[in-house]
Amino acid sequence: MRAEIVGVGTELLLGQIANTNARWMGERLSEIGVDVLYHQVVGDNLERIVGVVGLAASRADVVLVTGGLGPTQDDITRDAIAALVDAPMVRRGEIVTYLRERFAGFGRGEMPANNLRQADVPEGARYIMPVRGTAPGLIVEVPGGARIYAVPGVPAEMVEMMEGTILQELAAAAGPAVVRSRTLRCAGIGESRVAEIVADLFEASSNPSLAYLASAGEVKVRITAKAATAEEAEALIAPVAEEVHVRLGDVVFTVTDEALEEAVGRLLTARRLTLASAESLTGGSVGARITEVPGASAYFLGAAVTYSAEAKRAVLGVRRETLEGPGVVSRECALEMAAGARALFNADVAVALTGAAGPEPHGGAAPGTVWLALDAGEVTHARGYVSPAERDRVRRWAEQSALDLVRRYLEGRELPASDRLI
C-alpha cells in the first residue's frame, strides 16, 4: 500500500513551524508496512490544495492531509477536497449539536457562526469525531481508487485520529505485513568507509534494505525488513545484521540503536565500575552527555572542567613542568588530567580531553589538535589527533572519541593509537 502525506498551511511554507506531523505519520506508517513515497506541503489556497491533493490521489492508494480543518476563513481543506471529488457539502446535524455542546462547555458565550463550517462534510464521505479539539476529520473516497484522510494540523488532534481510527484502518487494509528495523551504530569510522565495506550488501538489498545516516563522529546503519509477521521480518534482518556487524567489527558500539553515552552506561553498570571525566576543550559536554541518560548517577561521579591552565594544576594536579614543557595540549597533560580526575572523584575509570578547539591556536597547538587519555589504574592510554573541522565539530568529535575510548576499554578492545599527524 502506498501513502502520501500532504501538509496544508501557509505557516509551514513560511517556516514558522516544521512539518513534524509528516515525520510522526511517516514513522507510524512505516511501522505498519505502508510505503510513503512523497510528502507535499501547500499553503492556504484553494486551487493549489486541489492540485496537490489531486496529484497525491493520482499516484497513491491513501492520501493523508493535515491542517486547514479549523473554523477560520483560511481553513479551506474541507472545501478543496469537496471540489476535488465534485461533491456538494452537507451540513451534518449531529456535528452541529456536538459543536454547540462543546462550545457551551468552554463558557465563552455564543458560538461564532464560522464554527458551523466544521459540521460540513462532502456528500457520501465519512467523518471522524474529535475528542480533544473541535475539528472533525474526513474520510473521502476519490472515484478511481485513492482514499483521502483529512485530519487537523494540531499535532495532538492529528495523533488522536491517526491512532484512534486511521492507522487501524490502514493496518487492516495493508494486510498482515509488518516492518521491523535494526540499527547498528559505529564510532571512529567515516560514512564513506562504512559504505565501501558493505557496498555489495547495499547493492543487493531490497528486503531487508540498508540505509546509512551520518552525524559528527558517528555512522548509523539501519536494516529494515518487511514480512508477514514480526518473527519473519526479524529472521530476514538477522543474517544481514550479523554480516554487517562482522565486517565492520569493533567500530560497532551498539546493535540496539543506543547512543554512545548509553552504551558506556550499560557497560559501566554491567561491570559495576564508576567513571569521572576531566575536560578542557569540551567544557563539560562529555559529562553533560553522560548525564542525559536517566540513572547515570549510578556510575558517573563527576567531571572536573579545567578550562584554564591554572585550574588544571590546582584542581587536577597537572605538574608545572608539564604545563611549561609539553603544554596544556599534550599527551602528558591528558594523562595527568585523567589521573587527577580518577583520584579527585575516587573513580574506577577516568577519561580526559584537552585540545585546541579553534579557531585560534591554544597552548602552542594548532586548532583541531586533541589529546585524549584514559586512566583505569592498571591501564593507562593516550591518543592524539588533529581534526580539520571547525570548533563545534572538533568538540563533538572529541566527545565521541573520548566516550568511544571508554567503550573500547570496557569491552576489552584494542585501544586506538594516535594518528600519524601528531
Add this chain to the structure above:
Amino acid sequence: MRAEIVGVGTELLLGQIANTNARWMGERLSEIGVDVLYHQVVGDNLERIVGVVGLAASRADVVLVTGGLGPTQDDITRDAIAALVDAPMVRRGEIVTYLRERFAGFGRGEMPANNLRQADVPEGARYIMPVRGTAPGLIVEVPGGARIYAVPGVPAEMVEMMEGTILQELAAAAGPAVVRSRTLRCAGIGESRVAEIVADLFEASSNPSLAYLASAGEVKVRITAKAATAEEAEALIAPVAEEVHVRLGDVVFTVTDEALEEAVGRLLTARRLTLASAESLTGGSVGARITEVPGASAYFLGAAVTYSAEAKRAVLGVRRETLEGPGVVSRECALEMAAGARALFNADVAVALTGAAGPEPHGGAAPGTVWLALDAGEVTHARGYVSPAERDRVRRWAEQSALDLVRRYLEGRELPASDRLI
C-alpha cells in the same frame, strides 16, 4: 520570485528525521521577499527525484533541493539533476584535489573511490565549494527558466551554502528591496506573556512585521522590515524595536540576537571578571555552553561537575550537615557549591546548579526541583523553583536560569526570587 523546496532522502519519508531544513529555508526566503508555494519530499529513487524536481522547476523560478549529495550509493540527487537537464557529468579536477586534501587531513588513510562522485558536476553547471563538509553544492539552470540550487542535507552544511551564496544571489535577483531584521531575546518569561505585552504592536504590524519564536527558557521577538535600502529598513525597525524593548524591560538579554552564553561572555569581558560553575543536575552543560563561544578562555576558568553527593563534599567542600540535613537539592547546598567553586577556581563569580532532573526523585526532592546559587563574594543569592517539564527540559531550563542569573548580576539587575512552589 517563486521558490520551491525539495527534500531528498528516504529517512525523511520514514520519519527518522523531520524536514527542519525546509522550515529554516522557508523562514529565510520569506525574509528576503521570496514566496515559497510548495514543499516536496521524495526518497532516494532516481526516477522519482527527477519527477519531483522537474515538477518544481515547471512551476517555480527557483528550486532549492536538500540532501542526496553525499558520497554513498544512495546519494543520487546529483545524477537526478543531470538527468533532468540532460547534461553529461563532468568530473571537476579542482574538486578532486580539494577532496583529496580534505581527506588527507582526516588522517584516515586512502580516500574511498566513492568520494570522487562528489567531484561530478553536470556540464555547464556551477558549484558551491563546501567549507565544513565535503559535498559541493550545485547550481543548475533548467532550459526554459528555473534555476536549481542543490545543497547537502546536513543542516550546518545547508546553512553554510544558503548564507554564503544562495540567499545573496536570490536577494540580488529579487530586486532592489532589502530585508533586514533585528532579534531581541528574552529569558525568564513565557511566550504567551510576551505576546500579551506586545499584542497591539503585533496586530498593527506589516512592515516591519513581528514574529515570536519560543524555545526552552527563551523567547525570541523578531522584527523584520523590507525597504529599498538597508538604511530605510533599519529606520523602520528602530522605533518598533525600541518600543518592544521598553515594554519587555530587563527580561531582554540581547538586542543583537546573541545567545545567552554570548551575552554573559560579553558582560564578563567588559567588566574583566572571571566565572566558574558548580554543576550537578546539568552534568556540565552550563560549562559546555559557555565554552561554545570562541575566546571563552578569557573569562571562564572551569566547572566542578559534582554529580555524586560525595563529590560535592570532597571537591567543593559542601558540609556533611548540609548533605545530611537539607540535602543535595537545597538552598544551602547550592550556596555551598557556589562558594566552593569560587574558591576552587579562584573566580570572581561562581554559579551553582543542583536539582532533581527526573524522572525519579533525587535527594528527597521531587523531579523538576532546581536550586541555583550565585556567589560573587560580596553578593550571594539563591533561587529555587519546581519545573513541571521532563528531564531534558528541566536541564535546559536550569542552564538558562543559571546563565540568566549571572547575566542579571553582571548588569546590576534585580535578582529573581524563588517561586512560591518551594
